[in-house]
Amino acid sequence: MDTMKPESRPLTGDAPLPFDATLLFKALQYQLLVAVEYCYDLAPEESLWLEMMGDVTVPGRVQTEVKLHTQKLTDGHVNFWNTVKNWLHENFDRTSFKSLILLTTQEFGALTLLKDWNTANAAARLVIMESIVAPSQQGTDTKAENESVAESSADGVSKSKSLQQYVMASERRPALMEVLERMHITTGADSFEKRLQAYETRHLKPIRPSKCQQFIYELLGFMGSPDLLIGGWRITHQAFTDKLSELTHRYMRHPKTFPAVDINVLKNSIDIEEIRPMPFAQKIVEIGGESTLRRAALHRVVAHTTISDLYADGVLFKSMVDLYLGNHLTQHQYGRELAMLSCKGVTCATALSTHSMKFFLERNSLPVEPFCGLENTMPEFRNGVYHMLAGEQPEDKDEEFHWRLW
Structure with a gap:
């Protein structure tokens, strides 16, 4: 990955600093996304x-080195030689793998000998490497390509040359042949952005469109979670399957469970002074419910946001919402008429406000009827429906939603 920053004018404002590590974090996210795709192919015991x-x-099957890089993959590029060097480590059990893969977003350089790698057998691959390191085989153009990606080491020998010497040492030849028998180079891999898009297209068709991004964020968060890191960064077939099931159940197009709502985020959007003049708020204030206004406003936002999101994803139809709201309006009207009977003959304004406030709290604490059959419908949502109804101005004044019992 190329993380070097070019020399530029003095940095000002929000310009990135020379030690900006954004690309490193992007490379890690890219690696996690590649890992997600591998997890889909895990067998139950893997x-x-x-x-x-x-x-x-994936032990016993495949080991993949992942490179998010913009330069061409040339004969002397360190991504190639350093990857082979890693697989030659004395503690790396290369013979336990069926495949060793270098996966990179790089394309092969125009003059590279590596472009024939995947069609060659182990012996032919060794010839390719020997041709690269043999001084007599390096033409001017190829040398220029190699030098463009080489980094000078302390003793003046390029990092690429140093890696080549290590890899091609005669004492490592048996180990090298074990690597060459298994090694495959995948070039031109999708960029981070294209891989995200491809993942969504391939795997998230059952997910509501507005939740696809959240699904991916949470899945990548799971892949890099502290619990996994502490445990050695091992992801089992069962753990991955359980996480997919959880996210799919939560964000599927036709959910059975009421969708998750981030109450804290919505709470920060409440502006009491902006809400106070609204009809639903005035109907609460007139019964002395000033202290409950912020909570009522939050519940109204919960209901409105949930309905809007489900509409946008095609989960709801207007008739379904109208039926739910209509049922609650009817129940509320009968409940209010019953409560007004207990206030018959009461003329004291304070007493009427107290009775009305009691009615308000009783209605908000009733058991919740599932919204469109969704399990675990939140009471905040149902109460928000009350406040949505209280904000409407029907043509028939007798149908208007009130909390007051006078």
Whole structure:
């Protein structure tokens, strides 16, 4: 990955600093996304490991090194040589894998000998590497390509040359042949953005469109969660399947459970001074419910936001919402008429306000009828429906929603 920043004018305002590590974090997210795709192919008894044996590893099957990089993959590029060097480590059990994969967003350089790698057998791949390191085989153009990606080491020998010498040392030849028998190079892998888009297209068709991004955020959060890191960064087939099931159940197009609502985020959007003049708020204030106004406003936002999101995702139809609201309006009107009977003959304004406030609290604490059959419908949502109804001005004044019992 190319994280070097070019020399530029003095930094001002919100310009990135020379030690900006954004690309490093993007590379990690890219690695997690690649790992997610591997997790879909895990058998029930398999697990995936991150970083413990390389970037992405399924023991006994495949080990993949992941490179998010913009430069061409040339003969001397360190991404190639350093990857092979890693697989030559004495503690790396390369023979336990069926495949060793270098996956990179890079394309092959125009003059590279590596472009024929995947169609060659192990012996032919060794010839390719020997041709690269043999000084007599390096033409001017290829040398220029190599030097463009080489980094000078302290002794003046390029990092690429140093890696080549290590990899091609005769004492490592048996280990190298074990690597070459299994090694595949995947070039031109999708960029981070395209891989995200491809994941959504391939896997998130059952998910509500407005929740696809949230689904991906939570899945990547799971892949990099502290619990997994502490446990050695191992992801089992069962753990991945359970997380997918949880997210799918929560965000599916036709959910059975009431959708999750981030109360804290919505709470920060409440402006009491903006809400106070609204009809639903005035109807609460007139019975002395000033202290409950902020909570009522929050519940109204919960109801409005939930209905709007489900509408946008095609989960709801207007007739379904109208029926739910109509049922609650009818129940409220009968409940209010019953409560007004107990206030018959009461003329004291304070007493009427107290009775009305009691009625308000009783209605808000009633058991919740599921919204459109959704399990675990939130009481905040149902109460928000009351406040939505209280904000409407029907043509027939007798149908208007009130809390007051006079």
